Amino acid sequence: MRIEDPKIVAALPELGVQLKPGTSLAELTSLGIGGTTDMLRVTKHETIPDLLNLLDAQAVPHKFLGGGSNLLVGDGELPWVVLQLASRQPDIVLQRNFAQVDAAADLGRTVTFCAKNDLGGMEGLIGVPGTVGGALRMNAGAYGMQIGSYVRQVKLYRAAARKIETLEGHQISFEYRHTSFAPDDMMLAVKLELPSKPYPEILKGIRICNEKRRASQPLGQKSAGCIFKNPPGASAGRMIDELGLKGLSFGDARVSDRHANFFVNAGRASAKDMLALIAGVRERVEKSFGVILEYEVVVWNA
Ligand code: EPU
Numbered sequence: 001m002r003i004e005d006p007k008i009v010a011a012l013p014e015l016g017v018q019l020k021p022g023t024s025l026a027e028l029t030s031l032g033i034g035g036t037t038d039m040l041r042v043t044k045h046e047t048i049p050d051l052l053n054l055l056d057a058q059a060v061p062h063k064f065l066g067g068g069s070n071l072l073v074g075d076g077e078l079p080w081v082v083l084q085l086a087s088r089q090p091d092i093v094l095q096r097n098f099a100q101v102d103a104a105a106d107l108g109r110t111v112t113f114c115a116k117n118d119l120g121g122m123e124g125l126i127g128v129p130g131t132v133g134g135a136l137r138m139n140a141g142a143y144g145m146q147i148g149s150y151v152r153q154v155k156l157y158r159a160a161a162r163k164i165e166t167l168e169g170h171q172i173s174f175e176y177r178h179t180s181f182a183p184d185d186m187m188l189a190v191k192l193e194l195p196s197k198p199y200p201e202i203l204k205g206i207r208i209c210n211e212k213r214r215a216s217q218p219l220g221q222k223s224a225g226c227i228f229k230n231p232p233g234a235s236a237g238r239m240i241d242e243l244g245l246k247g248l249s250f251g252d253a254r255v256s257d258r259h260a261n262f263f264v265n266a267g268r269a270s271a272k273d274m275l276a277l278i279a280g281v282r283e284r285v286e287k288s289f290g291v292i293l294e295y296e297v298v299v300w301n302a
Helices: 006-011 045-057 107-116 132-138 199-216 236-242 271-289
Strands: 017-024 036-042 062-065 071-073 081-085 092-095 098-102 151-158 163-168 186-193 222-226 253-255 262-265 298-300
Touching (some): 045 081, 045 163, 071 271, 098 107, 107 132, 107 199, 253 271
Parallel strands (some): 062 081
Antiparallel strands (some): 017 036, 151 186, 222 262, 253 262
16 A cells, blocks of 8 residues: 555654655565555654554554564555554663563564573573564463563553553453454553573573474474464364375465474465465364364464
8 A cells, every 4th residue: 555645744754754665565574475565664652643643534554563473464565554663772671670672672682682681581482583562462472481471561552542551561461372452552662570590591591492493493484483373282283294284385385394383485475375275274174173273373464
């Protein structure tokens, strides 16, 4: 979608927003799939409500893009614009056991920065790509931990109230790959409380998680991590593997040979290819196991 309305174009600089016309989302997502649209880079939190009022007044649909690492975007010219937060520096500020982190900060960098300052707890998240805001929205987790356990406060744009609010940790529910945030809320910053641990000890944990991940996941390939959530008490990856579906392809979209719940873009896969592969695998799992797998990946296909 193109922003051509002169009223919007003229107002953007004052709102601290940069317009990047015709941005390819394939270049901004870890799957390397997605069409084009105009992107708005937001540099000031406090102008977000005005920006969204302006877009709504001119009937311009929008979506919030984080690090693009858990996202499958449709093909072609997209029917909405994308808003992305520019990171504010410094993006991580530590005080005792608290880390105040910008939502646009890189998750891996946040884990290592905190570790070097003797703050642990997030070792399992090392190797999870994306931003802190994205991890927060999805309650990212691995190897027995989830980010929600450490969240004490979140600053966000609340779409329903149309304003920036600060929520205390106890006002937010964090479940398995799910949170109580609304889909159109925009994460802005988070305060984490992390346990003190000496750096060498944290590093040991980080190395163990890194090794496990390298051994079981296709890290060098374009993917969005796990495609499906694990159903209660079961593993989506194991079920897909048991059906012998590793290597199954639709165009260049392929079930990873290493981990059956990772679907990779082995070349120039389109969203259409990837969605067909996802639907096919889902159907086979339902037929064989009677389980309807839920998406873990976020799909923007309309
Ligand atoms: N397994 C197979 N074949 C496969 C894949 C897995 O038999 O192709 C078996 C494994 O041998 C193991 C079991 O299934 O016995 C579980 O596998 P794994 O330990 O790899 O964990 P997972 O349940 O498949 C979850 C998360 C991952 C996270 C890992 C490590 C979900 C959907 N996935 O995977 O998160 O990295 O645990 O904690 O919850 C993600 O969120 O995108 C993601 C990759």
